[in-house]
Amino acid sequence: MIRITSTALALLATLGACDGSRAPAKRDSTSAATTSSGAPFKVALLTSGPISDQSWNAGAYQGLLEIRDSLGARISHIQTKTPAEFEENFRQYGAQGYTLAFGHGFEFQDAAARVAPSYPHTIYVTTSGSTAGPNLAGMEFGFAGPSYLAGIVAGSLTKTGKVGVIGGTELPPVRESFQAFARGVHDANPSATVATSYIGSWDDVSAGKEQALAQLARGVDVVFQNADAAGLGVIQAVRESKTALVFGSNSNQNGVAPEVTVGSVVINLPLAFLTIAREVKAGTFKPRVVELGAESRVVTLVLNPALQARIPADVRVRVDSLQQLMFAGKFVAPLDTTAGTAKP
Numbered sequence: 001m002i003r004i005t006s007t008a009l010a011l012l013a014t015l016g017a018c019d020g021s022r023a024p025a026k027r028d029s030t031s032a033a034t035t036s037s038g039a040p041f042k043v044a045l046l047t048s049g050p051i052s053d054q055s056w057n058a059g060a061y062q063g064l065l066e067i068r069d070s071l072g073a074r075i076s077h078i079q080t081k082t083p084a085e086f087e088e089n090f091r092q093y094g095a096q097g098y099t100l101a102f103g104h105g106f107e108f109q110d111a112a113a114r115v116a117p118s119y120p121h122t123i124y125v126t127t128s129g130s131t132a133g134p135n136l137a138g139m140e141f142g143f144a145g146p147s148y149l150a151g152i153v154a155g156s157l158t159k160t161g162k163v164g165v166i167g168g169t170e171l172p173p174v175r176e177s178f179q180a181f182a183r184g185v186h187d188a189n190p191s192a193t194v195a196t197s198y199i200g201s202w203d204d205v206s207a208g209k210e211q212a213l214a215q216l217a218r219g220v221d222v223v224f225q226n227a228d229a230a231g232l233g234v235i236q237a238v239r240e241s242k243t244a245l246v247f248g249s250n251s252n253q254n255g256v257a258p259e260v261t262v263g264s265v266v267i268n269l270p271l272a273f274l275t276i277a278r279e280v281k282a283g284t285f286k287p288r289v290v291e292l293g294a295e296s297r298v299v300t301l302v303l304n305p306a307l308q309a310r311i312p313a314d315v316r317v318r319v320d321s322l323q324q325l326m327f328a329g330k331f332v333a334p335l336d337t338t339a340g341t342a343k344p
Helices: 006-015 056-071 083-095 106-118 144-157 172-188 205-217 228-241 269-282 313-327
Strands: 042-047 074-079 100-104 123-127 136-141 162-167 193-198 222-226 245-250 261-267 289-292 299-303
Touching: 042 056, 042 083, 056 074, 056 100, 056 228, 056 245, 056 269, 083 100, 083 106, 100 106, 100 269, 106 123, 106 136, 123 269, 136 269, 144 162, 144 172, 144 222, 144 245, 144 261, 144 299, 144 313, 162 172, 162 205, 172 193, 172 222, 193 205, 205 222, 205 228, 222 228, 222 261, 228 245, 269 289, 299 313
Parallel strands: 042 074, 042 100, 100 123, 123 136, 136 289, 162 193, 162 222, 222 245, 245 261
Antiparallel strands: 261 299
């Protein structure tokens, strides 16, 4: 299990509590619903970080609770740390006859692919995953589009001409979203520069704060973070600076530090999880790579009403118009493929 240091817990307390911080459900005592085949409907979730992160993992846990409450499933959640633990727990759920097991993150793909053939009656789904098989599926989120819109806003707001992105680790989906964000920055402000940093951790809040402080010291005044629990440290640093602004990610983080959070690139993970679970329970799910983005309304840019007045009116109109085009499937965000990679 990943442990959060006392310093990190203090920062988490400072930034506020999250509904997803309720203790993980190992087994739900509610009588489980049944699938179309008459078997108990049991759904599991593996996360590699804490569900108190007010971001990626919290959203997944809320999705699990939604499946319990809406579909009557018996649920279980385990926080894991290493690939060996990914595989061990996937096998455990297969052996226990779980109907559906989510591995929440790109990093779960290999373990799911190894385990799935041994438990053909369990459907394994990896988020941000791009692999599929007879009982294996992935969910890809179109995070780039709303990230591009956030970049347009950031480029219009920077006063120093220096914008930063900070990630947990350099996973492909994160890098792509940073490339889209950087393109948005440059489309709004061609002379702006974008600094890219990776913390090397998704749960080290102190390290997230240190990375943000380093960027702020170099003149960065708008930061887009995608770092789960470590991202709370980034938000803390921006809040304490009193001169910079920040964008949240994955969940709606506008309320974490509303005085400095311009908006959040939000993945509606409860909706995504419930969509998959409904099909699985009904026996209609076809294992595949499920693509969910702006067109499905699963991924959106949500601006913080408290700070909208700081965004130039023409920029707000442009961003809203582009988001509507994304919803309609008529606009695909461009990428700056030279950005998003950490510099030595």
